[in-house]
Amino acid sequence: MNAIIAALAVSLSNSPAPEAAPTFSLKGADGKEYRLEDYRGKYVVLEWWNHLCPIVARHYAAGNIQRQQKDLTGKGVIWLTIAGSAEGKQGFVTADEAKKIMAEKGGAPTAILLNPAGDVGMKYKAKTTPHMFLISPKGELLYDGAIDDNPSGRNKEVTDLLMKAYAEASSGQPVSTPKSQPYGCGIKYPS
Amino acid sequence: MIAAIGVMCTMALGADEATTARLLTAGPTLAPGTPLAVGVEIAPPNGWHTYWKNPGDSGLPTTVEWVLPKGWKATALEWPTPIAFEADGIVGFGYEGKVVLLASVVPPPNAKPGEYPLRAEVTWLACKDGCYPGKATLTAKASIGGANLQSPDAKILQTWRTRVPATPLPGARARANAEGWSLSWTGPAKDGPPRFFPDQPATVDHAALVGTSSGGQTTIFLKRSDYLQGSPKRLRGVLAFRDRAFLVDVPIEQATKQEVNP
Numbered sequence: 322m323n324a325i326i327a328a329l330a331v332s333l334s335n336s337p338a339p340e341a342a343p344t345f346s347l348k349g350a351d352g353k354e355y356r357l358e359d360y361r362g363k364y365v366v367l368e369w370w371n372h373l374c375p376i377v378a379r380h381y382a383a384g385n386i387q388r389q390q391k392d393l394t395g396k397g398v399i400w401l402t403i404a405g406s407a408e409g410k411q412g413f414v415t416a417d418e419a420k421k422i423m424a425e426k427g428g429a430p431t432a433i434l435l436n437p438a439g440d441v442g443m444k445y446k447a448k449t450t451p452h453m454f455l456i457s458p459k460g461e462l463l464y465d466g467a468i469d470d471n472p473s474g475r476n477k478e479v480t481d482l483l484m485k486a487y488a489e490a491s492s493g494q495p496v497s498t499p500k501s502q503p504y505g506c507g508i509k510y511p512s
Numbered sequence: 513m514i515a516a517i518g519v520m521c522t523m524a525l526g527a528d529e530a531t532t533a534r535l536l537t538a539g540p541t542l543a544p545g546t547p548l549a550v551g552v553e554i555a556p557p558n559g560w561h562t563y564w565k566n567p568g569d570s571g572l573p574t575t576v577e578w579v580l581p582k583g584w585k586a587t588a589l590e591w592p593t594p595i596a597f598e599a600d601g602i603v604g605f606g607y608e609g610k611v612v613l614l615a616s617v618v619p620p621p622n623a624k625p626g627e628y629p630l631r632a633e634v635t636w637l638a639c640k641d642g643c644y645p646g647k648a649t650l651t652a653k654a655s656i657g658g659a660n661l662q663s664p665d666a667k668i669l670q671t672w673r674t675r676v677p678a679t680p681l682p683g684a685r686a687r688a689n690a691e692g693w694s695l696s697w698t699g700p701a702k703d704g705p706p707r708f709f710p711d712q713p714a715t716v717d718h719a720a721l722v723g724t725s726s727g728g729q730t731t732i733f734l735k736r737s738d739y740l741q742g743s744p745k746r747l748r749g750v751l752a753f754r755d756r757a758f759l760v761d762v763p764i765e766q767a768t769k770q771e772v773n774p
Contacts, residue, residue: 504570507600
């Protein structure tokens with residue numbers, strides 16, 4: 322009975338309920354295993370990363386992503402940077418390379434996860450680097466899209482869309498832009 | 513920030529991978545108040561591509577910013593029909609190899625005879641397996657009041673002009689349905705289903721396209737992009753057949769019942 326009422330409530334509400342974020346378990350560059358379920362109770366950010374993609378490089382050269390990583394992890398958010406290039410393709414990194422490159426850039430994710438097989442990216446329909454996702458403490462997908470609204474990198478006014486989604490969700494408001502078109506280089510999935 | 517990209521670019525590009533850019537003019541001479549056809553040629557190495565005004569799922573559009581003498585104006589950039597390239601399920605729109613993006617520069621009616629510098633600040637993203645950003649400052653001269661000379665580039669500009677879609681799609685109608693829109697027109701599909709290139713990113717799911725044909729009308733179904741916010745009032749873009757392309761800019765008729773794409 323309760324389930325029926327809940328189902329009715331969902332179907333009657335105007336905005337669709339957030340989807341469950343696909344679960345995954347991936348090896349980190351630090352050798353540890355990272356499971357999404359281990360972070361229930363916390364906000365989780367996923368960042369698709371290819372350090373050789375010029376759009377990613379532009380954000381890191383400007384300190385833009387590092388700033389967001391530090392800000393959010395400082396608030397207890399788990400930030401997982403996913404190296405998603407297939408072996409032999411642009412941006413593929415070994416565990417040691419991933420750690421070294423991120424350290425050189427002053428990046429501060431909670432962990433770098435290695436996914437050369439691309440299966441986690443495909444589950445999330447991740448398309449570009451960067452491509453950002455925000456997951457709620459209950460494991461719901463709250464945001465899927467671009468890091469900001471500045472694809473050309475030349476806008477004077479910039480809205481950090483991931484940060485905005487987190488600010489809204491963490492203050493109990495609905496996320497006003499739950500999806501936006503990501504921009505950047507296509508993810509180098511295995512052919 | 514731009515400087516950092518520039519440095520990275522020099523390091524990343526081998527000489528054989530360099531993309532060249534050039535400013536073409538139909539001139540050098542023109543009359544006051546008369547437009548002069550110009551073009552920005554971007555030529556990446558073989559097998560590399562640059563992007564259309566809507567780059568598709570990934571990439572960045574080429575940008576052109578004009579720096580012109582006082583009182584001169586440039587018209588909006590006109591883009592030849594793009595192609596779609598797909599890699600691992602990610603669909604980009606743009607040009608493989610050389611492209612010329614067209615515009616006109618217009619001197620003010622009271623422009624005095626003399627030589628005038630034209631400048632275009634151009635940025636692009638060239639991709640093959642990886643992507644490399646490029647930028648260039650391109651210059652050319654225009655003169656008013658000289659002998660009536662044509663540049664050898666005038667022919668090249670004319671050729672590329674024929675590749676800019678200019679004809680509206682005959683009898684075009686767009687109707688909303690539960691999954692996106694249908695687009696129908698008068699006439700056959702011509703050599704297989706065409707491809708629709710939406711003007712704006714985040715409109716159409718670039719991976720899906722199905723066509724049907726009956727009674728002199730052809731209909732294709734466009735799936736709404738997951739990333740689209742709100743309901744667009746018009747469908748704008750280019751419908752490209754194998755050897756011809758048409759402009760689409762029509763109001764979207766709302767569905768009367770819950771219709772779905774087949």
